[in-house]
Amino acid sequence: MTRVTDHGAGVQSIQVPIPDNPLGHTLVYLLDTDRGPVLIDTGWDDPASWDTLADGLTACGTSAAEIHGVVITHHHPDHHGLSARVREASGAWIAMHAADASVVRRTQENPPERWYAYMADRLTAVGAPEEHVAPLLAALTSGKARPLPGFDAAVPDHDIVPGELLDLPGRRLRAIWTPGHTPGHVCLHLEENHPAGLPGRGRLFSGDHLLPEITPHIGLYEDPDDATVTDPLGDYLDSLERVGRLGAAEILPAHQHAFTDAASRVRELLTHHEARLTDLLTHLAHPLTPWQLAERMEWNRPWNQIPYGSRTIAVSEAEAHLRRLVKLGRAEAVAGSDPVAYVAV
Numbered sequence: 001m002t003r004v005t006d007h008g009a010g011v012q013s014i015q016v017p018i019p020d021n022p023l024g025h026t027l028v029y030l031l032d033t034d035r036g037p038v039l040i041d042t043g044w045d046d047p048a049s050w051d052t053l054a055d056g057l058t059a060c061g062t063s064a065a066e067i068h069g070v071v072i073t074h075h076h077p078d079h080h081g082l083s084a085r086v087r088e089a090s091g092a093w094i095a096m097h098a099a100d101a102s103v104v105r106r107t108q109e110n111p112p113e114r115w116y117a118y119m120a121d122r123l124t125a126v127g128a129p130e131e132h133v134a135p136l137l138a139a140l141t142s143g144k145a146r147p148l149p150g151f152d153a154a155v156p157d158h159d160i161v162p163g164e165l166l167d168l169p170g171r172r173l174r175a176i177w178t179p180g181h182t183p184g185h186v187c188l189h190l191e192e193n194h195p196a197g198l199p200g201r202g203r204l205f206s207g208d209h210l211l212p213e214i215t216p217h218i219g220l221y222e223d224p225d226d227a228t229v230t231d232p233l234g235d236y237l238d239s240l241e242r243v244g245r246l247g248a249a250e251i252l253p254a255h256q257h258a259f260t261d262a263a264s265r266v267r268e269l270l271t272h273h274e275a276r277l278t279d280l281l282t283h284l285a286h287p288l289t290p291w292q293l294a295e296r297m298e299w300n301r302p303w304n305q306i307p308y309g310s311r312t313i314a315v316s317e318a319e320a321h322l323r324r325l326v327k328l329g330r331a332e333a334v335a336g337s338d339p340v341a342y343v344a345v
Contacts, residue, residue: 003053007252008195010171011203014056016043018078023174026078027254028053029205030060031190034170036068039092040188040205041254045081045152053082064089071166071173073207073254074185075100077153080159084154095166096156097177100184104153110224112145118224119312127289132308159188172202178209178243180236185209187243198260200249209236210243210251212259215269219316220323233324237273240266246252277330280321287334287341294318 003015015025029040037060043049052270059064067090072080075096096104107115120136128303139145166257172191179185188205206227208216244266251262259265276298283296291325294315295303306314322342325331334341 002052004056004059007203009192011190011252012060013252014053014060016049016053016056016082017042018151019046019048019137021078023078023255025154025255027252027256028056029059030062030251031168033068033168033170035168036066037062038069038071038168039067039086039205040071040215041073041079042070042082043076045085050082050085066090067092068089069168070094071160071188072096072156073188073205073209074182075103075153075184076208079254080104080153083156084152087154093157094154095158095160097162097175097184097186098159099179100182101159102185104155106223106225107148108151108155109176112147113140114224115148116140116145118222122222123291123312123315125339126319127291127341128315129291131310135308142234162186170336176204176243176246178207178236178239180218180232180239181208183221183230183232184234185239189246189248194249198249200260201247203250203252204243204246204248204262206243206251206253208254209239210262210265210269211253211276212251212256212265213274214256217313217317218320219313220319224331229323231320231323231327233273234327235322237270240269243305250311277321277325277328280325281330281344284331284344286340287343289339289341290319290322290338291315291339292324293342 005013012030013027016028017025028043031038043053054064064086067086069092070083070086086092116136116139117182120133123133158176162175166307174189174191176187176189178187185207187209190203192202218233218236221232244263248262250258250260255305283293299317331342331344334343
């Protein structure tokens with residue numbers, strides 16, 4: 001059954017399912033404007049997800065054909081996946097931060113084989129065992145490299161400019177750049193009085209940046225053509241503090257449920273990441289590769305129960321934490337190690 005929630009003052013949300021994912025669904029928001037309804041995110045590109053979105057729009061008193069525009073918080077397929085279908089149905093424009101729009105273009109301009117080779121090289125460099133890299137190499141040699149999720153996603157029409165109001169007549173929706181989960185993640189600050197009179201400065205569509213009960217994945221910004229050493233976790237922590245200072249009355253996230261007291265949640269997340277970094281230093285008393293560190297990190301299940309794809313994501317998160325420790329001067333790479341190993345300073 002399609003679940004729709006009315007958040008008041010022309011804001012509704014639709015639970016759009018994510019197939020085979022413990023998150024369950026993406027909260028797609030519908031915002032009324034003087035030029036027609038606008039979606040914030042769209043959900044995963046899957047027939048059942050599309051049917052749920054279409055049914056939800058009907059329950060909200062509109063349809064996909066009537067959508068005026070689509071604002072994407074970030075490029076991940078559970079947010080951007082259905083954008084092309086919405087545009088096909090309505091002719092709606094699609095807006096995204098330039099950094100994530102670049103990821104969409106890069107994904108489509110590089111053939112799947114390039115991505116498989118890149119991932120195999122990256123995993124080998126961080127100490128992944130041969131059995132983990134082998135499926136990627138087998139797909140390459142057999143010519144059966146499948147397109148990545150999001151390979152057919154819509155290329156956005158407009159760039160979201162941080163700090164500026166979006167062109168939505170009748171509404172005041174300002175883009176807040178919050179990199180970390182992705183390089184171009186944005187939160188969207190609805191600078192209007194809360195419909196229930198809650199104290200604070202409007203409402204914040206927080207995407208995956210700020211969630212009520214879980215922490216978003218912070219991995220690396222992958223780019224086969226750019227060797228820049230980024231610091232996604234540092235970006236995320238800085239962005240958290242920026243959002244905490246907004247003083248929004250209510251947070252409307254892309255997963256789980258709406259909540260208040262963003263500042264308290266920000267403090268919890270900052271404390272969580274500092275504790276995690278400190279814990280990792282105990283593991284790094286002796287040199288470890290990123291893969292070995294990921295094996296020792298605390299996840300939501302034991303390492304031997306984590307599926308193949310999730311292990312690749314986990315080691316990316318381990319790398320992001322290592323980069324933060326190195327930047328803070330609390331860890332360093334061991335000279336001459338291959339694959340690279342790190343040790344606490």
